[in-house]
Amino acid sequence: MELSETDRLVVAAIVDGLPLCARPFKAIGERVGLGEAQVIDSLTKMRDGGVIKRFGLIVRHHELGYRANAMSVWNIPDDRVGAIGRCFGKFDFVTLCYRRPRHLPDWPYNLFCMVHGRERAAVQGQVDQLAIACGIENVGRDVLFSTRRFKQCGARYGAVPSQLETVA
Amino acid sequence: MTPVDLDDMDRAIINGLQGGFPLCEDPFVKAGAALGLSGEELLSRISGLLDRGALSRFGPLYNAEMMGGGLTLAALKAPDDRFDEIADQVNSFAEVAHNYARDDDYNMWFVIATETPGRIDQVIGEIEALTGLTVTNMPKIEEFFIGLRFEV
Numbered sequence: 001m002e003l004s005e006t007d008r009l010v011v012a013a014i015v016d017g018l019p020l021c022a023r024p025f026k027a028i029g030e031r032v033g034l035g036e037a038q039v040i041d042s043l044t045k046m047r048d049g050g051v052i053k054r055f056g057l058i059v060r061h062h063e064l065g066y067r068a069n070a071m072s073v074w075n076i077p078d079d080r081v082g083a084i085g086r087c088f089g090k091f092d093f094v095t096l097c098y099r100r101p102r103h104l105p106d107w108p109y110n111l112f113c114m115v116h117g118r119e120r121a122a123v124q125g126q127v128d129q130l131a132i133a134c135g136i137e138n139v140g141r142d143v144l145f146s147t148r149r150f151k152q153c154g155a156r157y158g159a160v161p162s163q164l165e166t167v168a
Numbered sequence: 169m170t171p172v173d174l175d176d177m178d179r180a181i182i183n184g185l186q187g188g189f190p191l192c193e194d195p196f197v198k199a200g201a202a203l204g205l206s207g208e209e210l211l212s213r214i215s216g217l218l219d220r221g222a223l224s225r226f227g228p229l230y231n232a233e234m235m236g237g238g239l240t241l242a243a244l245k246a247p248d249d250r251f252d253e254i255a256d257q258v259n260s261f262a263e264v265a266h267n268y269a270r271d272d273d274y275n276m277w278f279v280i281a282t283e284t285p286g287r288i289d290q291v292i293g294e295i296e297a298l299t300g301l302t303v304t305n306m307p308k309i310e311e312f313f314i315g316l317r318f319e320v
Contacts, residue, residue, distance in 0.1 A: 017227040044191050051234045054187035058225040064320050065171035089313030099310040148269040
């Protein structure tokens with residue numbers, strides 16, 4: 001969908017998050033000269049059109065005890081990567097799954113699957129479970145745990161807040 | 169750092185409100201009713217969770233491509249003795265949204281989010297110029313799953 005001028009005003013007005021007050025959409029509208037109904041219509045349209053993936057709390061997973069943040073990476077034959085990606089997505093401990101390019105010779109992996117958990121051993125076991133359940137115990141894989149987090153913020157670029165969808 | 173202490177109601181709010189916030193005139197009243205809270209009680213709880221650092225934000229999560237922006241995952245191999253210096257240099261870019269150290273030869277992984285897709289390559293070039301290191305760009309080719317919801 002194409003964003004209208006009104007949509008862009010709403011996005012800009014909400015860049016810091018929703019105001020915590022009884023009529024938050026009215027407050028958003030007042031910042032940019034729009035009525036409450038216009039703001040609600042615009043957000044509804046963006047949600048239904050897929051521009052807004054979801055609306056609600058964005059958690060800091062580390063602060064909630066999710067300390068083991070594993071990026072599992074897999075070297076999957078190109079003709080199977082779609083099927084395997086969809087197989088990974090069925091597991092509730094998988095938080096993200098993307099196909100990305102290989103960089104040969106030192107980076108052979110083309111499927112990235114994030115698993116967030118509380119303990120490293122449990123997360124390692126979940127990655128093993130993925131390999132078994134999706135029938136790829138024999139493909140090359142690695143698990144990169146995060147050791148430090150330097151930055152997790154909604155960086156602003158123009159009027160567009162960045163995406164937590166990309167927690168990696 | 170110890171995890172943020174949560175009581176049962178905090179957990180119910182976090183588990184129930186990572187999506188699906190009602191878009192209506194009195195959304196906190198409506199969302200609160202599902203949890204047995206008044207609108208004011210829910211507002212106060214959310215505010216407390218933000219203050220205690222359990223939440224980064226309350227609002228929309230956007231689809232970057234549909235917003236017209238650029239987004240990628242990039243990695244580099246930082247020498248151990250320069251690791252902190254490199255991290256500071258990478259984090260100095262406003263376009264770097266997340267940055268994690270990981271246990272691999274590629275030991276620094278970061279997300280670059282830009283206003284336009286064309287700006288991604290420029291930022292990568294600027295990071296390479298500043299750090300003197302090669303940045304490997306690993307953009308998404310296909311997306312299979314985005315859940316990114318956390319049960320507590």
